[in-house]
Amino acid sequence: MLVLAASCRKPGGAVTQADAGPAASVTAGPDAGLQLTLSKVDGFLAYERLLRGDGAPSAREVRRLSQGVDGGARALEEAYAGLRRRTEQAQAVRADAGLTDAEVQALEALTAELALARAGSGGPELDEAVRSLEESKDRLPAEQRAGVERTVARLRAQQERARSLSDVRAKWGNAAVDLVLVREKAVLELWGTQGR
Numbered sequence: 001m002l003v004l005a006a007s008c009r010k011p012g013g014a015v016t017q018a019d020a021g022p023a024a025s026v027t028a029g030p031d032a033g034l035q036l037t038l039s040k041v042d043g044f045l046a047y048e049r050l051l052r053g054d055g056a057p058s059a060r061e062v063r064r065l066s067q068g069v070d071g072g073a074r075a076l077e078e079a080y081a082g083l084r085r086r087t088e089q090a091q092a093v094r095a096d097a098g099l100t101d102a103e104v105q106a107l108e109a110l111t112a113e114l115a116l117a118r119a120g121s122g123g124p125e126l127d128e129a130v131r132s133l134e135e136s137k138d139r140l141p142a143e144q145r146a147g148v149e150r151t152v153a154r155l156r157a158q159q160e161r162a163r164s165l166s167d168v169r170a171k172w173g174n175a176a177v178d179l180v181l182v183r184e185k186a187v188l189e190l191w192g193t194q195g196r
Helices: 002-007 038-052 059-066 073-096 101-119 123-137 142-164 166-172 174-181 184-190
Strands: 023-026 034-037
Touching (some): 034 038, 034 101, 034 174, 038 073, 038 101, 038 174, 101 142, 101 166, 101 184, 123 142
Antiparallel strands (some): 023 034
C-alpha cells in the first residue's frame, strides 16, 4: 500500500511564498544547494503525517476485504479511493509549502538521520549501564579492565555523537540541522523514536 501511495506522487510545480521564514542552505549531502525554511519543514511534516496517516489498509486488511461476499470489490474500491484522497491532500500540502520532490527527499533523509542519531544516544538506560560498567571495572581483574574501559569509551563517544549530531551536521550542515531541530519533537514522532 505504501508503494501505491508513493507512486501517486506527482512532480511539484513552482510555488512561490511571500515569507517562508529563515532559510538554511543544505551544503552537503545528496541534495546540495537546497534552500530549506521552517515553513518547508512544517509543510514536510504535515505532508508525511498525511501520507502515513491512519486509515490506510494493511496488506492483511486488503486480503480480508477481498474475501467479502462480492469478492471485496466495493470495499477495495472504497479503501483505494480513501488512499487516493489522502495522497491528493498530501500533495496539496506539499505544493502549498513550496516543496519540490528534491526537497522532500532531502528532508526525508535528513530527518531520518537525525531521528536515528537521537535514538543512538540510548537515553537514561544507557547512561546508567555505562555508569555501572565504570563502577564495576575497578573490581575486575586487570586483564579485563582494559576491555571494559574501551567499551565505556566507545559508548561515551557514541552518546556524544548522538547528542551533538556531529555526523548529521557534517553531512547536512549546521544551518539545516538547526532548522530541523526547531521541530525535533515532531521529527522524532514522525520516525517513531522517543526524545532523549
